[in-house]
Amino acid sequence: MSNIVLQVEDLHTSFFTRAGEVKAVDGVSFYVREGETFGIVGESGCGKSVTGLSILRLLPEPAGQVVGGKIIMEGKSLLELNPKQMRAYRGKMISMILQDPMSSLNPVYTIGDQIGESVRLHQDLPENMVEAEVIDALRLLRIPSPEMRAREYPFQLSGGMRQRAVGAIAMSCRPRLLIADEPTTALDATIQAQYIALFEDIQEKTNVAIIFITHDFGVVARICDRVGVMYAGKIVETASTRDIFKNPKHPYTKALIQSVPQLDKKDERLFSIEGQPPSLLRLPKGCRFYPRCTVSMDICKEQEPPEVKIGENRSVSCWRVK
Numbered sequence: 001m002s003n004i005v006l007q008v009e010d011l012h013t014s015f016f017t018r019a020g021e022v023k024a025v026d027g028v029s030f031y032v033r034e035g036e037t038f039g040i041v042g043e044s045g046c047g048k049s050v051t052g053l054s055i056l057r058l059l060p061e062p063a064g065q066v067v068g069g070k071i072i073m074e075g076k077s078l079l080e081l082n083p084k085q086m087r088a089y090r091g092k093m094i095s096m097i098l099q100d101p102m103s104s105l106n107p108v109y110t111i112g113d114q115i116g117e118s119v120r121l122h123q124d125l126p127e128n129m130v131e132a133e134v135i136d137a138l139r140l141l142r143i144p145s146p147e148m149r150a151r152e153y154p155f156q157l158s159g160g161m162r163q164r165a166v167g168a169i170a171m172s173c174r175p176r177l178l179i180a181d182e183p184t185t186a187l188d189a190t191i192q193a194q195y196i197a198l199f200e201d202i203q204e205k206t207n208v209a210i211i212f213i214t215h216d217f218g219v220v221a222r223i224c225d226r227v228g229v230m231y232a233g234k235i236v237e238t239a240s241t242r243d244i245f246k247n248p249k250h251p252y253t254k255a256l257i258q259s260v261p262q263l264d265k266k267d268e269r270l271f272s273i274e275g276q277p278p279s280l281l282r283l284p285k286g287c288r289f290y291p292r293c294t295v296s297m298d299i300c301k302e303q304e305p306p307e308v309k310i311g312e313n314r315s316v317s318c319w320r321v322k
C-alpha cells in the first residue's frame with residue numbers, strides 16, 4: 001500500500017466566543033494515503049471546514065484554536081511548526097481550495113499573474129521558467145488555450161473555468177496534499193461532473209493525496225476512496241466508499257445516503273433528515289445524533305457511544321452496532 005501522507009489524531013478545535021467554547025472539532029482522527037481521496041461528509045455546521053482549516057492552521061485566530069491532538073504530515077508534526085515554517089508548508093506541501101472559490105481570485109490581476117505569484121512564492125525557479133509553469137498548471141486543469149487564458153481576468157471566464165483556475169493555483173506548487181472544500185457546490189450538475197473527473201485525472205498524474213469535503217454522498221460516490229461521516233464535531237463512521245454504500249451502519253450515514261437524489265427516480269420525494277444538528281455550545285449528554293435518530297434506545301440518551309472497530313478499515317460510533 002502507498003504511504004500515509006497525512007495523519008490526524010484526536011484533533012480538537014474550539015472557538016472561544018462570548019457565549020462560551022464552541023467545540024467545532026471534537027476528537028477527529030483519520031489518515032490519507034498518497035494518491036488516495038478521503039472524503040469528509042456531513043451536513044452544514046458539522047465541523048468539516050474547520051477540520052481543513054485546522055490542518056492548514058488558517059483558523060480565524062484568536063477565537064479559533066486547535067486545543068488538542070496531532071497533525072502529522074510525512075513524519076512532521078505540523079502543530080509544532082512555528083508560523084514561518086508553517087507558511088513554507090502551506091502551498092508547497094498542502095494547498096486548499098476554499099469553499100467559496102470565486103472569492104479566492106483577485107479581480108484585478110490576470111489568471112496568469114495569480115498562478116505565477118503562487119509559483120514564485122513556493123517554487124525556487126528562475127523567472128524565465130515561471131510562465132511555463134503557469135501554462136503547465138492551466139493544462140493540468142484542462143483549461144483550453146492556456147496561453148490565451150493566462151492573459152485574461154477572472155470576469156472573462158465562465159464559472160466552471162474560474163473554478164479550474166482556482167484549482168490551477170492550488171496545484172501550481174505541486175502539493176503532496178490537496179484539501180478541496182465543497183469545490184463543486186456552486187456548479188451545475190454537468191460542470192460538477194466534469195470537475196470531479198478532472199480531480200481524478202490530476203490525481204493520476206501527480207499522485208496527490210486529496211481530502212474532499214462535501215455534504216453530498218452523491219459526490220462521495222464519484223470521487224472518494226474512503227470516507228469519514230462527520231456529525232456535530234465528530235466522525236461517527238469511517239469506511240471505504242464501497243462498504244459504506246453497500247452496508248451503512250450509523251443511522252446518520254443511512255439518512256445521508258437516503259437523501260441523495262437518484263436520477264432514475266425523478267418522481268420520488270426526496271428524503272430529508274428531520275431536525276437539525278445540535279448547537280456545538282450545548283451538546284446533548286448521550287449520542288449527539290440521539291434527538292434525530294429513529295432507532296434510538298435508552299442508553300443513547302445517557303451515554304456517548306464509543307468508537308467500535310468493525311473491520312480492517314471500518315469503525316462506527318453507535319450503540320446499535322457491536
Ligand SMILES: Nc1ncnc2c1ncn2[C@@H]1O[C@H](COP(=O)(O)OP(=O)(O)O)[C@@H](O)[C@H]1O
Nearest residue numbers: 015022024043044045046047048049050060280
Ligand atoms: N468564526 C467562528 N466563530 C465561532 N464559531 C465558528 C466559527 N466558524 C465556525 N464556527 C463553528 O464551527 C462549526 C463548524 O463549522 P464548519 O466547519 O464551517 O462547518 P461545515 O461542516 O459546514 O464546514 C459551526 O457550526 C460553528 O458553530
Ligand SMILES: [Mg+2]
Nearest residue numbers: 048049050099
Ligand atoms: Mg464548510
